[in-house]
Each structure stands twice: as C-alpha cells, then as structure tokens.
Amino acid sequence: MSNLSDSSLAILGQEVPLGRVDKALKELWGADAARTRASLMNIAVYSEDPDSLERNTQLLGEITREHSCRGLLILALPDQTPPQARAWITAHCQLYGGHKSVCSEQISFVLAGGKADQVRNIVFAHLDSDLPLVFCWQGDLTENFDERLYSVIDMLFVDSSTWCKPETDFDRLQFAISQNTARFRVYDLSWLRSHSLRTALATCFQSKLALEQLPLLRRMEITHASGHRVAALLMVAWVAVRLKCTLDICQKGLCLITAEGQRIEVLVTDNGAGDPLQGIFMHSDAANISVTRVSGSQYAKARVEIGDHLSEEMLPADLGSDGELIGSQLARLGGQSLYFQMVPMLRGML
Amino acid sequence: MPDLENPFQETLIQRHRAESCTVVIFGATGDLTHRKLIPALYNLAVDGDLPPQFKVVGFARRDKPDDVFRAELEESNKKNSRQGHDAALWSSFGQSIHYHQSEFQDVEGYKSLKTLLDSFDKERGAPANRLFYLASAPEFFDQIMLKLRESGLNEGAGDKFSRVVCEKPFGKDLKTAQHLNEVVSQTFHEKDTYRIDHYLGKETAQNIMVLRFANLMFEPLWNSRYIDHVEITCSENLGMEGGRGGYYDTAGALRDMVQNHLFQLLSLVAMEPPTGLSADAVRDEKVKVIRSLRRWRGAKEVAENVIRAQYTAGSVDGVDRVGYRQEDRVNPQSNTESYVALRLYVDTWRWQGVPFYIRMGKQLPKKATEISIHFKNPPQIPFATETMNGTSNSLVIRIQPDEGISMGMLSKTPGQSLLLQSVKMDFRYSSSFGKASPEAYERLLLDAMSGDATLFARRDEVENAWTFIDEIEHAWHNEGEQPPMCEYPAGSWGPKEADELLHADGRAWRRL
Numbered sequence: 112m113s114n115l116s117d118s119s120l121a122i123l124g125q126e127v128p129l130g131r132v133d134k135a136l137k138e139l140w141g142a143d144a145a146r147t148r149a150s151l152m153n154i155a156v157y158s159e160d161p162d163s164l165e166r167n168t169q170l171l172g173e174i175t176r177e178h179s180c181r182g183l184l185i186l187a188l189p190d191q192t193p194p195q196a197r198a199w200i201t202a203h204c205q206l207y208g209g210h211k212s213v214c215s216e217q218i219s220f221v222l223a224g225g226k227a228d229q230v231r232n233i234v235f236a237h238l239d240s241d242l243p244l245v246f247c248w249q250g251d252l253t254e255n256f257d258e259r260l261y262s263v264i265d266m267l268f269v270d271s272s273t274w275c276k277p278e279t280d281f282d283r284l285q286f287a288i289s290q291n292t293a294r295f296r297v298y299d300l301s302w303l304r305s306h307s308l309r310t311a312l313a314t315c316f317q318s319k320l321a322l323e324q325l326p327l328l329r330r331m332e333i334t335h336a337s338g339h340r341v342a343a344l345l346m347v348a349w350v351a352v353r354l355k356c357t358l359d360i361c362q363k364g365l366c367l368i369t370a371e372g373q374r375i376e377v378l379v380t381d382n383g384a385g386d387p388l389q390g391i392f393m394h395s396d397a398a399n400i401s402v403t404r405v406s407g408s409q410y411a412k413a414r415v416e417i418g419d420h421l422s423e424e425m426l427p428a429d430l431g432s433d434g435e436l437i438g439s440q441l442a443r444l445g446g447q448s449l450y451f452q453m454v455p456m457l458r459g460m461l
Numbered sequence: 462m463p464d465l466e467n468p469f470q471e472t473l474i475q476r477h478r479a480e481s482c483t484v485v486i487f488g489a490t491g492d493l494t495h496r497k498l499i500p501a502l503y504n505l506a507v508d509g510d511l512p513p514q515f516k517v518v519g520f521a522r523r524d525k526p527d528d529v530f531r532a533e534l535e536e537s538n539k540k541n542s543r544q545g546h547d548a549a550l551w552s553s554f555g556q557s558i559h560y561h562q563s564e565f566q567d568v569e570g571y572k573s574l575k576t577l578l579d580s581f582d583k584e585r586g587a588p589a590n591r592l593f594y595l596a597s598a599p600e601f602f603d604q605i606m607l608k609l610r611e612s613g614l615n616e617g618a619g620d621k622f623s624r625v626v627c628e629k630p631f632g633k634d635l636k637t638a639q640h641l642n643e644v645v646s647q648t649f650h651e652k653d654t655y656r657i658d659h660y661l662g663k664e665t666a667q668n669i670m671v672l673r674f675a676n677l678m679f680e681p682l683w684n685s686r687y688i689d690h691v692e693i694t695c696s697e698n699l700g701m702e703g704g705r706g707g708y709y710d711t712a713g714a715l716r717d718m719v720q721n722h723l724f725q726l727l728s729l730v731a732m733e734p735p736t737g738l739s740a741d742a743v744r745d746e747k748v749k750v751i752r753s754l755r756r757w758r759g760a761k762e763v764a765e766n767v768i769r770a771q772y773t774a775g776s777v778d779g780v781d782r783v784g785y786r787q788e789d790r791v792n793p794q795s796n797t798e799s800y801v802a803l804r805l806y807v808d809t810w811r812w813q814g815v816p817f818y819i820r821m822g823k824q825l826p827k828k829a830t831e832i833s834i835h836f837k838n839p840p841q842i843p844f845a846t847e848t849m850n851g852t853s854n855s856l857v858i859r860i861q862p863d864e865g866i867s868m869g870m871l872s873k874t875p876g877q878s879l880l881l882q883s884v885k886m887d888f889r890y891s892s893s894f895g896k897a898s899p900e901a902y903e904r905l906l907l908d909a910m911s912g913d914a915t916l917f918a919r920r921d922e923v924e925n926a927w928t929f930i931d932e933i934e935h936a937w938h939n940e941g942e943q944p945p946m947c948e949y950p951a952g953s954w955g956p957k958e959a960d961e962l963l964h965a966d967g968r969a970w971r972r973l
Contacts, residue, residue, distance in 0.1 A: 151893055179893055213891075310509060313469035317481060317513040320586040322467060353468040408549050413513075420586050425553035427509040442894075 115221065119164050123184070123219040124201025132218055132237060135200050139216070146204060146212045149179035152441075153238050157185045157230070158249040168201075168217070170247075173434025175203040175215035178441050181239040182217040187225030187255060194224030196233070227257045234260065246295070247437065251275055252283040262292040268437055270300040272341045272387075277461055281454060288451075296447050301342040303436045304387045307429040309349065311402040311413045312391055314426060321415050325354065326371060327395035332378040339387040343379045344460045346391060348453035358459050365460065388429060404428050479512040479910035480621075481589035483578055487565065487605050488597030489519025489530070493628065495537035498596065499558075501902035506554045507544045508899075510907055514585045518559045520574065530560035543900055565601045571612035579618070588618035592909055594626045602627070602641060606648045615648045624653040626909050629721055631656050631918070633712065634934065635927035642920050651920055655909045660722040660830075661916040662901025664890060665864045669729040669832075670743075672858070672866065679856070680734075682836065684811045689837045689853070691817045692971055693726055696825035698777050700799075700951070706790035713797040715769070718821045720930045724751060725918070726860070727817060730832055731807045740914035744922060751925040755806040756932060763936035764944035766805075768959045769798035772824040775951030782824055782951040796938070799823040800949060802959035803933075804966075816966060820959060824951035826973075830860040833971050844881060855971070864898065865889035 120126075127135040140148050154174060156167045164186060171182040182203070197220070204214040220233050238244060243265040248256065251274050261267065274280040287293050316322055331350065335343040347365065351358060356367035356375070365377035382389055390403035398417040405412055411428040415421070430436050470478065484502070486494050505511045519530055535555060539546040561577060563570020582588045593609060595602055609615045609625075617623040625645065632638025645654050660666055673680055682688070695718055701709055709717065728747035735742040757763050771785040785791060785799045800822035807817060836854040855869040867887040874880045890898060908916055937943055947956035954970065963969050 149893055177894065307509065309469065313467060314513045316467045316469055318585060318587050325468070350469075405549065409547070410550055410553075417586075422514055422585070423553075424513060425506075425550055427507065 115161060115164070119162075120199070120221075122165050122168050123199035124217070126197065126199050129196055129198045129220075132198050132200065136216055136218075139200060139202065146202070146214050148202075148216060149213050150181050150215065150239050150242060151178065152180045152243045152245055153183065154178070154180045154245045154247065155183040155185060155234060156247045156249065157187065157255075159187050159189065159253065159255075160250060161186065161188060163249065164219070164221075167249075168219070170432075170434045170437075171215075171217055172203045173432060174438050174441075176205055177438045179213065179215050180245075181237075181242070182215060183234065183237055184217060184219040185225075185230060185233060186219075186221045187230050188221070188223050189225055189253070189255065191223040194229075196223070196225070196229065197221045225255070227255045227260065230255050231257065231260045235263070238263075245437075245441065249273065252280045252287075256283065256287070258287070258290060258292060261287050261295060262290075264293075264295040266298065266441075267295045268298045268300060268440075270433070271345075272301040272339050274341075277341065278458065281458060285451075285454070297450065298437075298440050298447070299345075299450060300433055300436055301339070302345050302450055302453075303440055304339070304342045304429050305346050305349075306439075307411065307427050308346070308388050308391060308402055311411050311426045312393075312400075314424065315400050315402065315413050315415050318415075320417055320420060321398070321400065324395045324398040324400070324417060326369065326373060327397070328373070328375050328393055329396065330376045330378070330392075330394040331367070332380060332390075332392040334380045334382050334389040334392075336385045336387050336389065337381055337383055340379065340381065341457070341461075342387055344457055345453060346388065347377055347379065347460065348456040349449075351456055352449070352452050358456055360459070386429070386431070402426075478510075479590075479907060479912075481514045481585060481587070482512045482592055482910050483516040483518060483581055483589055484592045484594060484906075484910070485518045485520055485561075485574065485578075486594045486596050487520045487601070488595070489560070490521040490523055491596055493596045494519065495534065496541050497900070497902045498594065498906070499534045500538050500541040500543065501900055501906050503538050503546075503551070503554055504543050504900065504903050505907060506550060507547070510903075512590075512910060514589065516557050516559065516581050516589075518561050518574070518577065520561045520563060520570075522562070522564055524562045525560055527558070527560050531555045531558050534558060543897060543903075565597065566604045566608065568608050568611050571608045571614060575612050575614055578614075582618055588621045590621045590910070591617060591623045592626060593624070594628075596628050599630055599641075603644050606644045610648045622653060622912070623649070624655060624909060625649045626655040626657055626906075628657055630712065630716070631721070631923050632927060633716060635924060635931045638923055638927045642924065646920075652914070654920070655905075655914055656918040656920075656923060657905055657909075658721050658725050658916075658918050659901040659905065660860070661725055661918075662903075662905040663860055663864070664898040665858055665860045665866075666726065666729065667904075667916070668866075669726075669858060674734050683834075685813050685815045687836055688815055689835045690815060690966075690968060691730060691835070692833045693723055693730075693817065693819045693831075694833075694971070694973060695723060695821040695830045696827060696954075696973065697823050698825060698828045700772070700782060700785070700824045701788035701791060704790055706788045709799075710791045710795050710797050713769075714799060714801040714821045714823070715930055715933060719801060719803070719819060720926050721918070721923075723819050723821060724926045726830075726832055727805070727807075727819065728922075730834070731809075731812055731817070733809075733811070738915070740917075741919075743915050744919045748919065748922045748925060749809075750807055751922060751929065753807050753809045753812075754929050755808050756929070757936075760936040760942050760944055763933055766803060766962075767933055767944065768800075768802040768947060768956060768962055769937065769944065770800040770822075770947035770949050770956040770959070771795070771797075772799050772822075772951040773948050775824065775953065777824055777826065777952040784951070785823075796946060798937075798946065800825075800947075800955050800959070802955065802962055804962055818963060818968075818970070820955060820970070822949075822955050825954060826952055828862060829973050831971075831973065832858040832860070834858075835968075835971075844879060857971075863889060863891070865891075 199219040202214040204212045245266045246264045247268040333343045359366040367375040386404045393400045401414045410425045413424045728750040731750045732746040735746045773784040802820040805817040834856040838853045857867045859865050871881045872884045874882045947958045949956040
C-alpha cells in the first residue's frame, strides 16, 4: 500500500473503516436531501494495476452518467505485504432538469495481499441486493477470477487487447463459461470497439449491386492503432464467419478462403496513433468498398464505388472511451453467441 | 449466395432495420416538418438508424430551390434537435434532402415527383421503398390521395413498398373519418396505411404493456376485484397561443384529444393480453376496449356522464389569461369545449363496474398527462382509520412531462404510536436511465419505414372511437335539451361540475 500516494487515494473520497461502509453511506445520503440516490445495478471494476485508481474512478463516473448504479472499485495487490484492506466512499452526481441531483454511490477498496477469497468476500458483502452485477475485469484473468466469484456475475466485461497472454486468458474464459454455475454473458471491449464499423460495413452491402461483389472480393485491409491488433483480428474473424470462410495462414500472410475456393488476401495494418479501429477496405476487380473514421469527428464514412456507381454516407463511428463502450452495451444488451463463434478463428491468428 | 442476403446484417441491432427508403413529406414548409419531422430524421441519422441511401423530399406549393429549403431546415434543426446539431453530419444528411414544388391538386407535379423518385432509384442502382407523409392541412388529404393514385405513386417500385402516414386529425367525425378511410383505401392497402398518434410513440405509453404483461405482480390485480377506479388526466397550461384558436374552435377537447390520444391510453390500460406482439394482435385487443365502452342514450345520460366547459379569464403561471371566447380566432359565441371530463365504463368481464374517469383541459395549472390506477381498500383494516393519513394504494403512470411510474402505499410512521402515512415509491426515467428517450416521432418514423404498425391506429380503431364520440357530440349540439356548457377560471383544475361527477360516486380527482 506504500506505493499508493495520498493524492491518488484522495480521489476516492472519504475513507471509512471497512466494517462501517453501509453506515457511512446511509449518513452520506441522509445528510443531503437535495440528492437522490439511484441504482439499477451493481458495477464492479476490478484491477491489479496500482495506477488504475484515478482512471477507474473516472470510468465509473462516465458510466453513471447514463446508468445509475452502485459502483465497486477494487484494486487488488495480491503480492503486496502485509495484507491490509482499506475502503472509501464517494458519489457521482448528475444534474437533471437543471435542479435535481441524481447520484450513484462508489465504494472503493484497496486490498493489499488481496487474494481470491478476499476479493470475493468484499464483492459479496457490498452488493446492492437484488440488482444485477456487472463486472469489468481489467487486465489478464488471474487466479482471482475464480468460480465462486464469477458464479454471481451477470455481465462480464473484459478487454482482450490488454491481455499479456491472450491464449491463456481465452482458455480461462472459455473454461469459466462452460461451468454449470456460470450464468454471465461476456462482452469483450476489443470486440465492442468495432460495433459501429461493422454496422457501417453492413450498410454498404444493403444494395443488390454491392452484394453481387461479395463472392468476387480479392483483398481486405483493416487498419488499427497500436495496441488494438486483437480488435482488428476480431474483425477479420467476423468477416470470415459471416462469409463462411476458412482461414489460411501462409508465408504471405493471412488469407480467407470462401466456400467456392475464392482467396481473399487480408492485410492488418498498424497505423500507430489514432482511433483503435480506423478503417476497413474491401476490393474486388470492379468494386472498392470502405468504411473509414472521419478524422476528428464522431462519424465514419461508408463509401461504395462499383464501376460508375458511387455512394457515400456518414454513419456513427465507434465510441472512443471504455466508459462509453460499456455504457452503450448496457443500454443495448444483446447476446454473445457470435463472439464465441469467432474465438477459435481468432486463436488461430494470434 | 443465391438469395442475396446481406451476411453482415446479423445481430448487430435488435430492432428490425429499415431498407433503403425515400420519404416524401406533403406540407413540407409547415411547422410540423420543421419542428418535428426533420429533427426526428436527423436524430435517427445521429444514432445511425436511418436506412442506407436515405432520401427525403419536401413537397409543397411555394417555389424554392433545394439549397434554400435545406438552409431553412438546418436553422430549425439547430433549435429543435434533441441531440444537438453537428455541422459535419448535417452536411451529409442535408444532401439527402430535396424540395419539390407543386400544387397538391396538380397531377403533373406528381408525375414529375415520380420522375425524381425514379432518378433516386437509378442513382442507388435499385428501387427503394417510398413513404408518403401527409403533414399538410387535412382538407388536402383527398386531393393528395387521388393524385398519388393517378400518377401511380401508390404502387411500390419493383418489390418495394409504397406507404402512407396520415397525421391527425383523422376526420372530425365518423362520417368524415369513413370518407377519408375510403379515399385512403382506394389508394393504399390497409397494411400500408399508418395513422400516426404520437402519444403511442412516447416511452411511457409503450411501457404500459411491459408494466402489465411482463410483471406478474400487477396483472393478477388488474381487474374489477381489486381496482376501484382509473383516472386519465391530460392537462395543458396553454390556451390558444400561436393562432391555434382557428382550428381548435372547430374541434374542441373531445375531438382533439380524447378521440385519439386518450382513447389510445385507455385501450392500453384496459386491453386483454394480446396473443402476440404483431401489430394486428395488439390492435385487435385495443379495438375491443373501444367497442366495449358503454353507450349513453340521449342528452340526459350524456349530461350525467360527460362534463364540458370553457375557461373564463384567470391566471396561469402568474400571467393573466383571457377567457376562451376572447381568444384570438375563436368565435365570441363559441360553443366549443376547452375542457371535458367523462365517466366511462368498459363493459367486459374484467372491468365490470369500474369507472374510468377521463379529463382533458386547456389553461389548467400545469402540463401533465398521467394515468392513475386506484386500488380498493383492503376488506378489513385492523387499524383505527382515524390514524390513517392517506388513501388506499395507487399506481401512477406519468406519460409526460416527467416520464415514470410511482406507487402509493400506506406505511407506519416512525414512533411509539401507530400512525399510518401514505408514501410513494417513485421510478423516473430521467433518474434511472440517464439517456434521454427518443422523441415519439423518431420511433414512429422508423417503425413506418421498417413496417411495424403496432404503434399506429387501425381503421376500425379510428372509426369505433368516432362512433362513440359522435354520440356525445350529437347530444351536445343536436338534441333538444343540450347539456350545459360549464365554466372554470383559467389556472384552476376545471369546473366544479367535474368535481361533482366524482363526488357523486364517493371519489375525488387525484391531486396532480
């Protein structure tokens, strides 16, 4: 705990003894009649990164703008000694209609020596009863991601782009989801980051003219920012699954092979800085179809050029921050079957 | 890929996505287009919900080029768009807007419109769906329908649809509604006719069915055994501002609000569970409610169950208001009601003996539309009633402006003595869901483009509602002993006769 500076802890609000969290919260709400506490779910953000406190407090603040919740911010430092647990409370308030302040409470925990049983107990003891549990697990799925914990999770957010050992993490995730007690749905931020790009690409193929070009595709390129290669590979896997292609990895690089035997060369390009996913380009002999982020804008340009035919449309681009991504997914819900169809193909490309 | 299905259009979105479409708005220079329709379409573009290669054509009489029309719409969009105005997005969205000048009765104008729409299809490389939105004054509906038919625009291009959206008022009585329905049905199939009622596009109105049929705790109690009465209130704190008196004085509260909006809410509250969520399954159940409304025989029974009134001079929000008959464009001898209160009975097994009180009025203290369900008292209360401060259970569904649901119940007050106090559990959309609800027109336009008619009125719904309303209007205006026109001061909660309507049953209007 000595590594954590006072300024990084100050953002967590008022420190309270671990056994007095509920009482302190009651006092917090009782003291201010102008504020309304609202909660539709529990959202836990878990990290083992000592520098995550400020970032994750902002993340919860961002999510609570549209999703009232009880926020649990957990920093576990499993290797730190001596074991010690500290707690803080604070609130994220939004003003509605210029006068009414609606607030979500945040309880933060720093768990030095925090092993699985301690993390689990902290979560279990501080859930707002009867409300679903949304768990944002940051970084690799460590030993602390254990069965007793994930059996109470309803929605699990991970970010496979940040995994140091993606093969191991995907194995852990698939093992967890196969357990009888697991009832959570998985949302990978790396996959969610391409939602609008995929929607825009689908829009490009709404016309018969464009659809006729699909069996004739010869080349596909996906451009991404550094650190988001997994998001780009998930896009490749998605195209492959949707077009019922198999994957071929040869010396020249990646190739998708359609059921009819057509080869589609795939290029995944790291453009350095910029938006996580920056563009998808598909080419046949007669067509150039692309979706690209418009620089500095919240929109993407969908462009279809087939012979003399040219159409361009502006469509919403993918959301920039993790908070917006999680917030939009909470509003949208939806399933995960497609994601798990793509994981085996992604594994082949890692 | 023999069936040419878009393989990428999978589970990305939960609602049905509309295919390429051109929307033609008749009466494109009017207030509705500027304040509601274009901002709704723009906000659909912000959310990425517009169909691909979307076009909108404004059809109106005044002559103006596309760029002038676009500039006017851009200005009004800046003021009216729910999600603000983004210049970059507008530059793309604005290019999809076109203007077509023609008189409504000039068939040549429709033929040139057809040429324009065909040129869009050519640009797209394939035919697109067509949606004709009648936002013009109702007296032009006949002409527009006739010319659409004559020019062949009522038939979709290729396998694409051609649909019509009709704005209210859909007729001013049964006869005119039937006439309009006949004209529309000669031009469009009923499945392609969308009669808009923007109340049904409101989030809370859509939530009524969810509340009733997705929560087991309410539906078992939703009947005459447990419910004492139901109130539906629509109060407006405005009068005849903006020259509205001209139209309003020919309609009145009963025709303007009750026949459509409030009867739709009544239907949602009183309907039986539908067999499915198809448009017709839902509307079949709604229309049964209207058919089951108990009819009154003659002016005397109407007078006993319906109160009509006009406001006199008063004050609203600290501002002095003139009386209804002194309003701009209102006949000084007007016999049109600005307020109406009704006691209705839905004669079905479920609702036998349960009164539904409906009231609607102008120049009332505040703007609110709410439905309240009032439950009966328990058969025996083992507490002294003098220790109770409050009433029995109630469930309030707030349609606007503060959308939400609240439940009233009795609770013991803290302390040594046994005192009961009425308390309220409150759910507010704005607190629970930070994201603002889409405007009703956004939802309804998208539904019309993607072919979901659930939130639109069907012909039999409209005609059955008019049948009921006509009987009241007949008693008011055509019978020998006409029920009186009552009065209420602007800024009050209506005439005392409306209070007496409930007092006679041992009840009182809920305090809003």
